[in-house]
Amino acid sequence: MDDVDDGTRLGQVLLRLKAALRDAEAERQITKAFGDELIALVPRLRRFARLRTGSEAEADDMVQATLMRAWEHRSQFQAGTNLVGWLFTILRNTHLNQRKRRRREVEDVDGLFAGALSAAPDQEHRIALFELQAALDALPAEQRETLLLVTVDGLRHDEAAEVLGCQVGTVKSRVSRARERLSATLGLA
Template structure:
């Protein structure tokens, strides 16, 4: 979704930045890369699988940050997701969507831990703000607050579906696989969420 609303949502959701090698997630990534190379050499997994898992880490971190509001907690979620993906690598069906498979694991880990999706994007320790090179001006801050307030008012299922498609970058088919619902339901939820947001924002 590349329209104005999509762009504003993209700006609203913070990025987690790079993974430092000396962090818990960084160490897991180093071990996972080595394990994937060994598994590829032994033909346990394909090169596409290994490359794909590593390439999706930034998107997984951003989605985890959206759900938790805290970089440390988000990285723990991603770490758990990668470990589970490694343990269950034989269950991945080649030719299916790796994105949907990993995001399903991430979503299940979050739901099992919290039983619900948090509604607000939080920044307890200032780590998110530190990733931005320049502070938002007052006008930008007011616009982001208005968008966040409008987003909070969208029903949870519609909100999560919209964010999977607009921010996490999943296709409607991938989002449907993650959410366990028909593609038509995803399209309806995204459309309804967009309508609620544009109505709330007076656009």
């Protein structure tokens, strides 16, 4: 950890990781050798990450992600096996996953693409939708169900009557009353 500044994000992660390693060792979750070797491999991981990314900041982020994954999956590591290979595999997979993710991202340095994606304010529409939903919820269940079958699902009155098991006139009456109540509740009458 000789070239990692404690003030950087990676340095802070290493300090927390060291503390967690000490605690895990005290609780016999890991061996001292595992913790020591893990910390000792950080400079090699950083070198490999820099080769893959070409960026010191990206490399440190990759090493940080690698250490976090190694810590999360420490129970999967089998003592006596190759810790170096295990960590470098995690680092390589982390890098490949980041590259896949970046391929789906759109670079927009000047903000032109983001500017084209802007949407008109929709607060009024949301408020109106909430008010409509509240007014629908306030209707008696038969009226609400009948109104939705006819207006939203597009059933004809005779089809709705068949679904509901009632007369066509009952459907027409329920739809009419529901519309009147909605109009009054929403202030449209």
